Amino acid sequence: MAKVKGAVIVDTERCKGCEVCIDACPTDVLAMSKEVNSKGYHYSFMANPDACIGCANCAIVCPDGVITVYKKKLDQ
Amino acid sequence: MRDEMLKDIISEENLVYKKTDLMTDNVLSYCPGCGHGTAHRIIMEVVDEMGLQEETIGIAPVGCSVLAYEFMNIDMQQAAHGRAPALATGIKKTWPEKFVFTYQGDGDLAAIGTAETLHACNRGENILIVFINNGIYGMTGGQMAPTTLSGMKTSTTPFGRDTALMGNPLKITELVAELPGTQFVTRQAVHTPAAVRKAKKAIKKSIELQRSGNSGTTFVEIVSNCNSGWKLPPVQANKWMVENMFPFYPLGDIKVNGELVK
Amino acid sequence: MGELKLMKGNEAIAEAAIRAGVDAYFGYPITPQSEVIEYLSSQKPEERTGMVLLQAESEVASINMVYGAAGSGKKVMTTSSSPGISLMQEGLSYIAGAELPCVVANVVRGGPGLGTIQPSQADYFQATKGGGHGDYKLIVLAPASVQEMADFIPLAFDLAFKYRNPALILSDGMIGQMMEKVELFDQVPRRTEEEIKKTCPWATTGKPKTRERNIITSLYLDPGTQEQHNYKLQKKYRKMEEDEIRYEKIECDDAEYLFVAYGSSARIAQKAIQLGRKKGMKIGLLRPITLYPFPVPQIREMIPRLKGILSVEMSAGQMIEDVRLAVGDKIPAEHFGRLGGIIHSPTEILEALEQKIIGG
Numbered sequence: 001m002a003k004v005k006g007a008v009i010v011d012t013e014r015c016k017g018c019e020v021c022i023d024a025c026p027t028d029v030l031a032m033s034k035e036v037n038s039k040g041y042h043y044s045f046m047a048n049p050d051a052c053i054g055c056a057n058c059a060i061v062c063p064d065g066v067i068t069v070y071k072k073k074l075d076q
Numbered sequence: 077m078r079d080e081m082l083k084d085i086i087s088e089e090n091l092v093y094k095k096t097d098l099m100t101d102n103v104l105s106y107c108p109g110c111g112h113g114t115a116h117r118i119i120m121e122v123v124d125e126m127g128l129q130e131e132t133i134g135i136a137p138v139g140c141s142v143l144a145y146e147f148m149n150i151d152m153q154q155a156a157h158g159r160a161p162a163l164a165t166g167i168k169k170t171w172p173e174k175f176v177f178t179y180q181g182d183g184d185l186a187a188i189g190t191a192e193t194l195h196a197c198n199r200g201e202n203i204l205i206v207f208i209n210n211g212i213y214g215m216t217g218g219q220m221a222p223t224t225l226s227g228m229k230t231s232t233t234p235f236g237r238d239t240a241l242m243g244n245p246l247k248i249t250e251l252v253a254e255l256p257g258t259q260f261v262t263r264q265a266v267h268t269p270a271a272v273r274k275a276k277k278a279i280k281k282s283i284e285l286q287r288s289g290n291s292g293t294t295f296v297e298i299v300s301n302c303n304s305g306w307k308l309p310p311v312q313a314n315k316w317m318v319e320n321m322f323p324f325y326p327l328g329d330i331k332v333n334g335e336l337v338k
Numbered sequence: 339m340g341e342l343k344l345m346k347g348n349e350a351i352a353e354a355a356i357r358a359g360v361d362a363y364f365g366y367p368i369t370p371q372s373e374v375i376e377y378l379s380s381q382k383p384e385e386r387t388g389m390v391l392l393q394a395e396s397e398v399a400s401i402n403m404v405y406g407a408a409g410s411g412k413k414v415m416t417t418s419s420s421p422g423i424s425l426m427q428e429g430l431s432y433i434a435g436a437e438l439p440c441v442v443a444n445v446v447r448g449g450p451g452l453g454t455i456q457p458s459q460a461d462y463f464q465a466t467k468g469g470g471h472g473d474y475k476l477i478v479l480a481p482a483s484v485q486e487m488a489d490f491i492p493l494a495f496d497l498a499f500k501y502r503n504p505a506l507i508l509s510d511g512m513i514g515q516m517m518e519k520v521e522l523f524d525q526v527p528r529r530t531e532e533e534i535k536k537t538c539p540w541a542t543t544g545k546p547k548t549r550e551r552n553i554i555t556s557l558y559l560d561p562g563t564q565e566q567h568n569y570k571l572q573k574k575y576r577k578m579e580e581d582e583i584r585y586e587k588i589e590c591d592d593a594e595y596l597f598v599a600y601g602s603s604a605r606i607a608q609k610a611i612q613l614g615r616k617k618g619m620k621i622g623l624l625r626p627i628t629l630y631p632f633p634v635p636q637i638r639e640m641i642p643r644l645k646g647i648l649s650v651e652m653s654a655g656q657m658i659e660d661v662r663l664a665v666g667d668k669i670p671a672e673h674f675g676r677l678g679g680i681i682h683s684p685t686e687i688l689e690a691l692e693q694k695i696i697g698g
């Protein structure tokens with residue numbers, strides 16, 4: 001069976017730290033950074049990248065549209 | 077090891093979601109977590125997917141989304157407060173082949189612009205009206221809107237909306253659904269991935285109806301948050317919205333194919 | 339020679355709109371100008387030229403329909419009378435701020451408030467000083483005959499498009515309602531969509547890949563940018579003041595006394611001149627055709643030969659302020675006018691000249 005593996009890229013400079021994506025992720029991939037961006041916002045990042053399934057839920061709800069999602073079928 | 081794996085995944089052929097080019101690169105002027113951004117994006121995604129950029133003319137209201145034209149990469153006009161449906165009428169009547177939509181808040185659409193809204197819908201103008209209902213005046217600092225819930229606190233109802241004095245929250249969407257001029261009227265939200273997908277479908281259906289020459293106004297309400305006005309962090313604001321706004325403004329289709337949904 | 343017809347002033351506006359190739363008319367009935375929309379309705383303009391005709395739910399809606407269509411490059415207009423024009427001020431301010439061309443006609447009635455349906459010229463300030471909020475001007479044309487009601491429609495559109503600014507035809511209930519012979523100009527074809535896209539590259543006609551998006555707005559949040567935008571508007575108004583003043587001089591060559599009057603009052607003043615000249619009084623008339631830009635240099639140039647000026651207007655004295663700005667204190671300049679819908683007689687005007695200027 002092919003396993004699906006996902007990854008996201010957050011445009012950290014444009015992230016406003018609203019945490020809506022964190023709430024929307026089914027596999028608890030995302031978390032808020034300790035650091036802040038130049039606007040002073042904590043930004044979302046993949047704290048647990050192994051769990052990402054590339055479902056794009058985070059990107060779909062991100063009000064600022066700053067998440068890009070990738071997904072790959074891994075052959076076993 | 078992990079980095080390598082990521083590198084392997086993050087490449088053009090594995091792309092599943094990326095912001096549409098029909099949203100500009102300008103940083104949205106909205107507060108963190110505000111539904112305006114998501115609503116903008118799904119409209120532009122549909123316009124993009126349907127290949128309608130060159131056919132689309134949008135109208136921005138007065139309200140937090142006054143600068144919508146900075147974010148949507150299409151031809152747009154900025155209307156006076158409440159007048160967007162009149163502008164849309166002027167454009168659509170003289171450019172009947174174009175897809176014309178308005179984007180309006182609850183103060184804009186249901187208070188100062190009530191006449192323009194009802195009459196555009198009553199004439200059955202072939203336009204899409206996207207109505208963002210956050211129950212408050214966001215832009216001017218959180219005053220009462222016509223859609224503010226009974227008992228809800230705002231900066232002009234600091235002790236809660238007293239309906240005896242200030243009137244009842246206005247279900248304008250149900251009202252426009254009663255008009256023969258509207259063909260598709262629905263209430264959606266954009267707070268969860270599932271809600272966003274549904275709202276996007278509703279927008280798509282609306283635009284398809286507009287393009288098919290099917291006669292009548294399509295009206296999509298999006299119940300949204302105003303974290304600043306409600307004085308709640310975004311995730312909590314969404315919870316508050318589910319618990320308080322949705323019971324009074326229930327989601328779902330209200331009118332389909334010109335028939336009220338029972 | 340064009341087609342000759344006996345028409346009301348209001349009907350002449352409507353017929354001229356169709357013939358000028360106007361794309362759309364949006365309006366709301368109000369006396370004394372409802373004949374405009376009634377005549378248009380009777381003419382089936384959508385069949386004659388494809389012109390859109392829509393009765394809106396209010397003047398607020400009419401002017402905003404005009405705003406939308408004008409922003410998308412169309413040739414659009416509306417008409418109303420005083421109370422309705424008051425409702426349009428918000429829209430006109432936006433249209434001027436967004437630099438869009440359109441034509442509005444005000445067939446003025448007596449005010450304030452609901453006032454009366456009789457003719458008046460008391461909307462001069464509103465027309466010539468901007469009218470709504472912010473620093474802006476309308477190009478204002480004042481017809482004095484049914485012929486000019488027709489002719490000023492294409493002229494107003496030419497000026498509106500030349501300057502990307504709303505143009506106002508300031509008429510009154512008398513010119514709107516009276517019947518006169520008009521020579522109508524031939525039908526001008528409406529512009530094609532391609533022509534619109536070419537001549538109005540700024541218009542919201544749908545963004546092709548080949549250009550940046552077009553935005554119609556009057557909003558510049560940054561005060562510095564807003565100031566620059568305002569300077570740009572002001573520069574445009576100065577240019578209008580240099581190039582667009584229109585006026586008519588009647589019996590001015592030997593005149594010692596001058597009437598300044600527009601529209602209906604100019605017609606009555608002409609009659610007063612005849613009466614006065616019979617008595618040996620050397621009176622002339624300067625009739626401003628553009629009220630903005632106002633013929634300041636033309637009045638100034640006459641001052642050395644004049645003993646006094648009477649500004650005649652069916653108002654409590656509005657245009658007199660512009661006359662005095664032109665004249666200063668070099669010679670006496672006074673106002674005469676009946677109010678509230680009463681039309682002054684030639685004799686009254688002559689008496690006012692004798693009392694206020696000659697005797698004064």
Ligand SMILES: Cc1ncc(C[n+]2csc(CCOP(=O)(O)OP(=O)(O)O)c2C)c(N)n1
Pocket residue numbers: 138139140141157180181182183184185208210212213214215216221302
């Ligand atoms: C004629 C006029 N009156 C009042 C205002 C001030 N004003 C700007 S936005 C707004 C309310 C906007 O609320 P809403 O339409 O709900 O949009 P939101 O900001 O919540 O998105 C008001 C009253 C205005 N710009 N123009």
Ligand code: SF4
Pocket residue numbers: 006007008024025026027028029030051052053054055056057058059069
């Ligand atoms: S793509 Fe899905 S699994 Fe991956 S981070 Fe986003 S929401 Fe979580």
Ligand code: SF4
Pocket residue numbers: 010014015016017018019020021022043044061062063064065066067109
């Ligand atoms: S939803 Fe978007 S803006 Fe909000 S925290 Fe996540 S990435 Fe940042």
Ligand code: SF4
Pocket residue numbers: 105106107110111112140210214215301302303304305
């Ligand atoms: S004030 Fe409210 S509606 Fe406006 S951007 Fe902020 S959260 Fe959104």
